[in-house]
Amino acid sequence: MVVMKNKPSVTLIVLFMLLTAVGWINIFSTVYQSKDFTMDSAYGMQLIWIASLWLIAIFVFVIGKGFYYHFAAYIYLIFTVLLVVVFFIGVEHAGAKSWLGIGRFGIQPAEFAKYGTCLLVSRYISSYYCDLSKWKHVWRVGIIILIPVGFILLQNDTGSALPFFFLVFALFREGLTPWILIFGFALIFLFVLLIYFPQWIIITAVTILFIMILIHWYRKKKPRIFRTWIVYIAAVIYIFSADIVYHKVLQDYQRQRIDLLFGKIDDPRGIGYNVNQAKIAIGSGDIFGKGWGKGTQTKLNFVPEQSTDFIFCTIGEEYGFIGTTTVILLYILFIGMIIRLSEKSKDTFTRCYGYCIASIFFAHTTINIGMTIGLMPVIGIPLPFISYGGSSLWAFTIMLFTFINLEAKVNRRRTEN
Template structure:
């Protein structure tokens, strides 16, 4: 067995670090372009967002170094404590936190805000990995699966209570990790089916939808009635009832449970709401900015839609608009390829781990990043409803950059020490 070298970089996966570095620097350049104006041309000007982002990046590098320096056993051993600290911080922020645009999810420390929900992502990943890697745990067993789900949804529920729906939904990405480590497929498909059915019910007449569900489930039952067991018939009926139940509770959920702005975002997505000055404004301007980039883009700092503030939240949630407008389809292709490359690399690296803990953690990292990547860019392209979550490494903001850096670098550290695990 090979011993770890003296430097912190021994055995680190340079491909992951390079992809990380490229994405962070591209993010910084695009933040500069997004908020660029003639009076503040200096990219190092720390009164501007890009200047601040530079400081966040510097701090992130120090954080990454510290993570690589800490003994690898710490992450596994302290996973309960870190998770507990995360939960406590979520409760405290609920009491003393600062309310920013409707959600109480920020600590204000001097002039700088910290969002604990960002950091809870890695503590949850750690604990989930620890739980999955415990010897007798089998996710095919309902009891064990319930515990795993509890680990995931306890922090998610607290975040939901803070009114930060977007960050809470991110935790559903862990379902994929559970699936990879043994959770039966149906638990993945049923929520997906319910979400799809929900959207369909908003678009298609309810009776027609009920009829379709009935046909799909009843015809096979009648056709194969001699070959299937009583239990399967009951399951089919239950699924049918669940489906029809979903269809008919949609109105209730849509009008009573969802907030008005969430309702509008859904309506924008399915094309019911077309008020381009109201609820549809963000998406419309985002599409205009990206669409006007054409094949090769308008050139760096030449994007008019983002530079002149037509796109809202252009340095944070809608940072991809700057990429699309100034670098065009080719630039977007490069950015998407970098993300896909990073995700695939994390999966491949995870698969080479000997310890289930490292492997499960790696999947946690990949699933969280995948969810952010898909939802954030999907949102700017009008493919998914507007859910305010950042594009990892790209979006402006210290909290999210650090949280993603910690998330990724713990994995790099775990991987670098893969030979130390038995």
């Protein structure tokens, strides 16, 4: 039996409305060319999408809470199968075969696979026998996450795969050893170092560090030689393999985007065009911006993909620092609210699911905004609720309202336990 514990979170719903409104206003501003208002345009389509969100939201909300818990595996399975289906009947878009087209509408199963993964991961973690401090369970959760990631990578859609890795924050909250996180940051740090310095310098540095640690252990009379050796060898293998990945596995454009981010190449007219134009658009907004519809850079097509991946440029140009700060504050409130409500929930499944989607939203906003201001490589993923596009809007809305559903209702059977 399911009863309402309390009202659905009004704050979250208001923030959701605000974000979609911000998105629509900016898409309208970017596309509208002082001709007649027409529904047969990006802003018209987005209006239909936003209207349709409410149907989905209500649908997702009225379903019983237990459905998501019990059917998590099936939902996961359906979307994973869709990921496979894409290989056969998918539509290629910008080099990645990742879309399923139905008439004029298309969905990107990768967006929905995140939802399925969040559900199943939460379901597994919230089961009574799961203990993330044990490697056995970590591996299983890892496999749940890595199956869709694998398919998405095979679709050549690296960008959509990245947010999955941010689920590590949720796992960390549920007991995953912090060493995984530290290890992850260390790998990224080492990778960045490898971009700046030649391989032999890094290996020499690591070796010196290793010798110093060994000496340290000997002095402390705690010779942990074996473990240290393992770490050392792993590090050396990583350095070699990272180099191979960087030069052989990564595609040219990916390597260029990374080089561009770290300033190893400077080509504002060629491969650096997007980022440079994005920075010009945002930078020229100054404090108060140029005003609605007055953004020359975004309206006159200097910024590419102005209404989808680079929508943040329109905000930056037309509303200035005030606008960008407001949007970032909205996201902080939004993600913070999800975390707060998750923590308040007595229910592990709800809490874990909340952290999962908070991580996903965090991943999308961080990567998308970071890309437009030159802090992240160019990775084409949408800004939640703001970017143009029905597929991601639907996926994010389903994710959000599932959480609102879970948070608002309480599972009596579990509380009775």
